Amino acid sequence: MQFLDATHGKEILEELVEVIVENRNYLSEVDGAIGDGDHGINMAKGFRLCGESIAGQSLSLSKALGTLATTLMGSIGGSMGPLYGSLFMGMAKAVKDKDAIDAKDFGDMLAEGRQSLEQISDASVGDKCLLDTLVPAIDGYRHALDAGEDFPQALQALRHGAQRGCDSTLELEAKIGRAARLGERSRGHLDAGAVSCCLLLTRLADSTERRLEKAAA
């Protein structure tokens, strides 16, 4: 059985910070088409602050995700503060006290994050929001495990599900957030939250996969 070493949470989190900060302008551009163009700015600000606050520390994955959640909720506001804050808080709780995470724990972590997010938002899949990425990604991951695939294969399914879900927002009509007021005219544009969620899940899967390979080597 393969395990992710959960004592190096800080290093994993630094990769998530990196992917958001690197895509600051891209995310704002996506948001600018149908939102108000601040998604990249706010996300980058929150993630950068989190990166600064964990510098030089040694953190478990749970502690790192918890720090990310409270930083986002306390510093970026908007819709994304509470949404991503709840998601990462749920994930942090799921892996509390764990030094090693197997494929099932990883899936449970994602599922608990989703549950926590759904407690504060009435959004659902198809509304053109980050759930359109998150839910197919988690479903893809779970189906892969149920089909007997291993941890790396399930991570691959997570990435595929995230990308497919994110792409699906292109043709969706927004039902929630500021873009909802555009109705039909929101079609033809990606949802910025779905894009950032895809970036984060992809990087999380990449980072986890690399660590599994390293452990196996």
Next chain:
Amino acid sequence: MQRIINDPDNVVDDALKGYLRASPTLLAPTDHPRVLKYAGHTGDKVGVVTGGGSGHEPAFLGYVGDGLCDAVAVGEIFSSPTADAFLEAFRVANRGQGVACLYGNYAGDTMNVKMARQMAELEDIDVKTVIARDDVASAPATQRDKRRGVAGEVMMWKIGGAAAARGDSLDEVIRLAQKAVDACSSIGVGLSSCTIPANGKPNFSIEPGHMELGIGHHGEPGIEVAPLTSADAIASAMCDPVLADQDFAGSEVAVLVSGLGATPVMELNLLYAHVADRLEAAGVKVYRTDIGNYFTSLEMMGATLTLMKLDDELKSLLDAPARSLAITQR
């Protein structure tokens, strides 16, 4: 970008420094850097809190003062304040008689207020809310719950703030603020885009020679994009959907014409001239008119028109004394 800023990422914090130094008798800092409170003395009364994204100045902090709001949560430009900020605003406004949180209908604000209310409950602070939904262009009257809050929020703060100042209970403040919101119908027209400094480029585009009727306070698309026409025709285009939204005929109204940031105040008055004609022709009696930059969208060119249908109860609260950056009346 022709802007007076230091660091584009610190515009809000830098601006708050200036506000605090310029208006020490109105605005005071709190333990939270993104929460300001009224600097003067208010006795025991229901606390009134508002909050929202920056870039709409004088909203929201310009409505903190005597007879208005007691504290404000300040967000990034066009982005909701955090739940922490709303919670701190509830704390500093609370005098033991509860807090009325009066804000506009935007997804982020709604979520953060919801989280802050849950946290306030743990501290035994009784918080009730009124959500402004006055923008007729954002959803039809049958889906009023989906409408955005725009300049009608000013009326909500004025009425709710005056009710709290005269000693009304929390339930009564909430009832009156809700009544004010329900009596308001607003619409905007945009002539140009606006730029969030940290973004560095316009948020959307309106082609030169065009205007967007029904535009939102963050550039949310409106009802239609049309060639830019005369002020009189613009006034008519704004009056039509507003007058159709409620039965204003035969009633007295308060009229609020607010600039969106870059339109000269002279032109707002010029626009109003024909609004007044149209109201007169429709049998609407103007009780009071306020014109100026009351609720803006950075440097967008354009204006909003708000009508509030009045009765004696709303009139007395509208006329009650107030002192803040945006409204001062005896």
